[in-house]
Amino acid sequence: MTFDFDTILDRRGTGSLKWDFPARKLSAPEALPMWVADMDFAAPPAVIEALSRRLAHGAFGYASFPDSVREAAADWMTERFSWSVRPEWISIAPGVVPSLYACVRALSRPGDGVIIQTPVYPPFFSAMEATGRRLVKNPLKFQNGRWTMDFDDLERRIDERTRTIILCSPHNPVGRVWLEEELRRLAGICLERDMVIISDEIHGDLVFRDHRHIPLASLGPEISERTITLAAPSKTFNIAGLAASLSIAENRIHRECFRREFAQTGWELPNVFGLTAMEAAYRGGGPWLAALLEYLEAGADKLARFFSERLAPLRFFKPEGTYLALIDGRALGLSSAGWNEFLLRKAGVYLNDGAAFGEETAGFARLNFACPHAVLDEALTRIERALGEYHEK
Numbered sequence: 412m413t414f415d416f417d418t419i420l421d422r423r424g425t426g427s428l429k430w431d432f433p434a435r436k437l438s439a440p441e442a443l444p445m446w447v448a449d450m451d452f453a454a455p456p457a458v459i460e461a462l463s464r465r466l467a468h469g470a471f472g473y474a475s476f477p478d479s480v481r482e483a484a485a486d487w488m489t490e491r492f493s494w495s496v497r498p499e500w501i502s503i504a505p506g507v508v509p510s511l512y513a514c515v516r517a518l519s520r521p522g523d524g525v526i527i528q529t530p531v532y533p534p535f536f537s538a539m540e541a542t543g544r545r546l547v548k549n550p551l552k553f554q555n556g557r558w559t560m561d562f563d564d565l566e567r568r569i570d571e572r573t574r575t576i577i578l579c580s581p582h583n584p585v586g587r588v589w590l591e592e593e594l595r596r597l598a599g600i601c602l603e604r605d606m607v608i609i610s611d612e613i614h615g616d617l618v619f620r621d622h623r624h625i626p627l628a629s630l631g632p633e634i635s636e637r638t639i640t641l642a643a644p645s646k647t648f649n650i651a652g653l654a655a656s657l658s659i660a661e662n663r664i665h666r667e668c669f670r671r672e673f674a675q676t677g678w679e680l681p682n683v684f685g686l687t688a689m690e691a692a693y694r695g696g697g698p699w700l701a702a703l704l705e706y707l708e709a710g711a712d713k714l715a716r717f718f719s720e721r722l723a724p725l726r727f728f729k730p731e732g733t734y735l736a737l738i739d740g741r742a743l744g745l746s747s748a749g750w751n752e753f754l755l756r757k758a759g760v761y762l763n764d765g766a767a768f769g770e771e772t773a774g775f776a777r778l779n780f781a782c783p784h785a786v787l788d789e790a791l792t793r794i795e796r797a798l799g800e801y802h803e804k
């Protein structure tokens with residue numbers, strides 16, 4: 412079966428954050444939006460068909476969390492990652508970000524330190540502000556165009572009130588798919604120092620050729636006991652607007668604490684369409700995902716070629732997973748905000764300012780390449796033209 416990722420889907424006027432924000436808030440309706448992490452592709456046919464059937468039923472009262480959805484999610488984890496997840500370990504949530512907040516509350520106390528590996532997805536920072544925890548940074552190291560974990564620094568950051576770490580795996584925005592040896596080293600430190608881990612694996616399905624996503628909790632029972640994994644079909648199948656995600660915890664106490672945190676917000680019942688889409692995606696989305704990954708990687712290769720051949724001194728870093736890539740614009744000598752403003756106002760492409768992920772990526776921009784290749788071509792042409800004008804000045 413073939414799938415179409417080339418057709419340009421007009422998302423204007425559909426209440427899309429990605430398309431509305433630059434048009435309305437930044438008065439840049441012509442800018443190509445290549446920022447927030449959703450894709451300009453329709454969801455898999457299997458998902459659309461299941462949603463259509465559910466829609467045709469007509470009754471949309473309160474939902475339960477059916478066993479069939481839990482089982483579909485557990486089977487997906489087992490089949491794709493050789494990670495035996497029991498259905499009862501799984502809780503449903505409206506999103507990974509709310510789950511992150513709930514996990515921080517469930518696994519630490521106010522005033523405790525929580526470690527994050529910067530640069531990283533901005534809600535990792537805001538989760539600390541929202542919950543009154545102390546932000547403890549364990550910055551990634553950037554050497555020869557590659558980001559790695561700094562384990563010596565990590566060991567120094569841990570103390571009696573800093574016993575929680577949030578892992579981003581694969582990592583947004585640096586695009587690393589952590590190797591087994593890196594994860595084992597991290598797990599070893601966490602076991603030795605009695606840490607608990609919140610492992611955000613929302614990008615776990617989006618991994619390119621020659622790389623393999625390894626769920627942290629799959630490394631063994633001891634590490635599984637101290638890990639809450641946050642996962643979702645939302646990035647993978649472009650259904651983030653349906654607000655359904657998963658938290659997976661073998662540890663019963665962690666599970667109960669997590670559920671209690673949500674209960675305290677008053678949120679309990681999931682969205683019927685989110686559940687329908689999740690089950691259909693996990694049961695029938697595999698072939699579409701395989702085709703998507705090939706398409707995304709071909710797009711990343713196209714970008715890498717164009718940047719190295721025609722856009723010096725800008726540097727593009729092909730990620731190992733996710734559909735997000737960093738571009739280093741520091742050679743232009745602009746501030747971080749200035750570099751992003753240049754991309755928006757001079758080139759007409761709207762990316763994320765690298766500074767939003769931490770000071771480590773100030774002067775970078777994060778580009779979302781989950782769109783038809785023709786749109787990538789247009790973006791590249793626009794950047795090349797703007798760069799030419801910049802150099803002429």
Ligand SMILES: Cc1ncc(COP(=O)(O)O)c(C=O)c1O
Binds near residue numbers: 448509532579614651
């Ligand atoms: C690492 C990471 N976690 C969580 C999210 C968002 O999760 P949700 O939309 O389920 O809240 C994103 C979205 O980009 C992300 O990159």
